[in-house]
Each structure stands twice: as C-alpha cells, then as structure tokens.
Amino acid sequence: MKRKNLVNGIILAFSVVLIRFIDVRIYDMNLIVTLLILVALIYSAMRVVDRFPSLDEPVSKRASFVVNTFVIIAIFLAFFVFKL
Template sequence: MKRKNLVNGMILAFSVIFIRFIDVRVYDMPLILTLALLMVLIYGGIRLVERFPALDEPVSKRTSLITNTLVIVTIFLAFFVLGL
C-alpha cells in the first residue's frame, strides 16, 4: 500500500468529522449543502495529495494497520465524545 492511500483515507475520515461537527454544532445546514461541502473538501484534499511525489512510496503492512486502526478509533471517539 502506498502512503498516498493512507493519507486519502485520513482525508476522507477527518472531512466527514469536520463537516458533521459544523452541521451539528455551528450551523444546521441542509443535506444538499452538507454533501456538496463534503465532496468539495474531499476532492480538494485528494487533489492536494496528488501533488506530493513523496507519498508514492510504499508502507509496511504493520504501519498501514496501525494507521487505519487509529483513524477508525478517532472516528468513533469523535462521534461519541462530541456527540455527533
């Protein structure tokens, strides 16, 4: 697995948390606006990651597993602790 794939997964997870936090705590957005902002944020993040050639290097299975586990734990904690 490449580093780029791990970073894209992190972008996806943290974009969902960020937009959901804004939707719940700051401003109650209509669903279509929430989805549009989420798509723009994810697309922009992925396009930004494409510009870094250093992220094309492979990572070990252990690093991949640890990173994915931390991202999943962060999602659960964010949704339960912040009440999203």
C-alpha cells in the first residue's frame, strides 16, 4: 500500500467527521448542500495530496494497520464525544 492511499483514507474519514460536526453543532445544512460540500472537500484534499511525490512510497502492513486502527478509534471517539 502506498502512503497516498493511506492519506486518502484519512482524508475521507475526517472529512465526514468535520462536515457532520459543522452540520450538527454549528449550522444545520440541507442534505444536498452537505453532500456537495463533502464531495468538494474530499476532492480538493485529494488533489493536494496528489502533488506530493513523497507519498508514492510504500508503507508496511504493520504501519498501515496501526494508522487505520487509530483512524477508526478517532472516528468512534469523535462521534461519541461530540454526540454526532
């Protein structure tokens, strides 16, 4: 697995948490608007990640597993702490 794939997964996960937090706590958005903002945020962040050539290097399975585990735990904690 490449670092770029790992970073893209992190972007996907935390974009959903961020948009959900904004939707619940800051401003109640329409579903269509929420989805459009989410798609735009994910697309723009992934385009930025594509510009870094150092992210094309491979990652070990253990490092990938650890990062993915921390991301999943962070998502669950964010949803439970912020009551999203």
